[in-house]
Amino acid sequence: MNEQEIIRLIGEALGVDPAQLSRESKAGDFEQWDSMGLLAILAQLDRQGVHFDPGNAVALQTMQGILEAFRQARKLD
Amino acid sequence: MAYLRGIDCCVPETVLSNDDLARLNPGWRSEAIYAKTGIRSRRVAAAGETAADLGYRAAESLLARLDFDRGSIDALLFCTESPDYPLPPSACIMHERLKLPQSCAAFDFNLGCSGFVYGLWLANALIASGAAHNVLLVVGDTYSKYCSPHDLVTATIFGDGAAAVLITASDRNAVASLGPAVLGTDGRGAEHLIVRAGAARLHGTACASACGVQPAPPRQPPALFMNGPEVFSFTLSAVPAGIQRLLDRLGAGWEDIDLYLLHQANRFMLEQLRLKMKLPPEKMPIDIEDLGNTVSATIPILMRRCELQGVLKPNHRCILAGFGVGYSWGMMYLEWRQ
Numbered sequence: 001m002n003e004q005e006i007i008r009l010i011g012e013a014l015g016v017d018p019a020q021l022s023r024e025s026k027a028g029d030f031e032q033w034d035s036m037g038l039l040a041i042l043a044q045l046d047r048q049g050v051h052f053d054p055g056n057a058v059a060l061q062t063m064q065g066i067l068e069a070f071r072q073a074r075k076l077d
Numbered sequence: 078m079a080y081l082r083g084i085d086c087c088v089p090e091t092v093l094s095n096d097d098l099a100r101l102n103p104g105w106r107s108e109a110i111y112a113k114t115g116i117r118s119r120r121v122a123a124a125g126e127t128a129a130d131l132g133y134r135a136a137e138s139l140l141a142r143l144d145f146d147r148g149s150i151d152a153l154l155f156c157t158e159s160p161d162y163p164l165p166p167s168a169c170i171m172h173e174r175l176k177l178p179q180s181c182a183a184f185d186f187n188l189g190c191s192g193f194v195y196g197l198w199l200a201n202a203l204i205a206s207g208a209a210h211n212v213l214l215v216v217g218d219t220y221s222k223y224c225s226p227h228d229l230v231t232a233t234i235f236g237d238g239a240a241a242v243l244i245t246a247s248d249r250n251a252v253a254s255l256g257p258a259v260l261g262t263d264g265r266g267a268e269h270l271i272v273r274a275g276a277a278r279l280h281g282t283a284c285a286s287a288c289g290v291q292p293a294p295p296r297q298p299p300a301l302f303m304n305g306p307e308v309f310s311f312t313l314s315a316v317p318a319g320i321q322r323l324l325d326r327l328g329a330g331w332e333d334i335d336l337y338l339l340h341q342a343n344r345f346m347l348e349q350l351r352l353k354m355k356l357p358p359e360k361m362p363i364d365i366e367d368l369g370n371t372v373s374a375t376i377p378i379l380m381r382r383c384e385l386q387g388v389l390k391p392n393h394r395c396i397l398a399g400f401g402v403g404y405s406w407g408m409m410y411l412e413w414r415q
Binding site: 035036038040042043047052054055057 | 305309310313346349353
């Protein structure tokens with residue numbers, strides 16, 4: 001999976017147009033990326049087979065952190 | 078084998094709407110609460126009204142509707158995390174109010190959202206062993222007494238309610254037959270959904286402090302804490318795995334089940350579970366809009382509503398799944414008959 005595919009999946013989870021998202025995006029940029037948005041991202045990671053420690057959920061507040069989670073799960077090309 | 082004879086439910090009269098919560102909390106928007114939880118309103122117990130009161134009313138209504146000989150009830154099981162008192166068991170008080178015979182065992186057990194399935198499992202085991210023929214299972218909670226109306230995480234989700242079901246050894250007039258169950262526990266999750274104050278851990282040192290051993294800390298009101306990401310992650314992991322274990326035990330596939338009747342936690346969580354389990358919406362009903370998450374009562378309330386709406390049909394093969402505080406989870410197979 002490449003970065004653009006991951007960004008599309010995150011947009012889908014948040015209900016945000018992926019065109020508005022980039023590797024620099026972060027939680028404060030979008031109303032939908034709130035505590036529930038965080039859970040939606042967790043669920044998307046789970047569906048993609050990325051097992052993520054919810055105790056580190058703060059890392060999911062940036063796209064860089066999300067990409068890193070995919071990288072660590074060897075799901076990022 | 079044990080059989081379900083009927084279900085009845087009871088919720089308090091007072092309605093707490095999203096508009097009410099938004100009025101109490103500037104910055105909260107009614108429609109946003111609904112969008113996130115799928116809940117528009119929930120019922121809350123009045124001062125002095127308890128889960129045992131609601132459970133009593135549900136049980137009374139059920140026994141009257143079934144015209145069941147209450148003298149033949151061998152056991153009353155009451156699942157609650159909001160008992161009337163630390164002691165005696167609320168089940169004993171309910172036993173007296175229901176005028177059950179002195180030969181009837183009565184006890185509480187403390188579980189949350191998995192409690193209804195655990196209760197069915199326990200009733201099934203009591204009947205299978207010959208220890209009982211007729212078991213009255215009551216489940217209910219009043220989490221509103223533990224929630225701050227200013228806590229967005231808990232106040233928006235939880236509502237108060239109770240339900241009663243009768244489980245019998247005889248299949249006469251049964252509405253369903255109970256099948257195998259799988260249960261599970263992961264105590265590592267205890268700290269993520271917890272009411273810390275109100276029981277013995279933080280209290281009860283008055284005698285010790287009188288001896289100079291340890292000062293008694295001031296009593297605090299019980300307050301519900303929920304770590305959303307942790308509970309959510311547990312649910313996504315435990316529920317599909319638990320259902321798969323049950324399906325394996327049944328020798329069945331996901332497609333062989335007509336209805337998956339899950340604990341109604343909140344719509345968002347249920348939708349995420351449904352996506353993960355690849356189930357069509359018609360196989361996994363969500364009915365949470367007007368009552369919220371009533372903890373151990375959500376499954377029997379959902380079943381009763383599905384029964385009344387004709388969603389549950391004769392020979393329907395169902396899986397019940399309860400999950401939550403503990404962590405604790407339970408899944409049971411059930412065949413609807415009427």
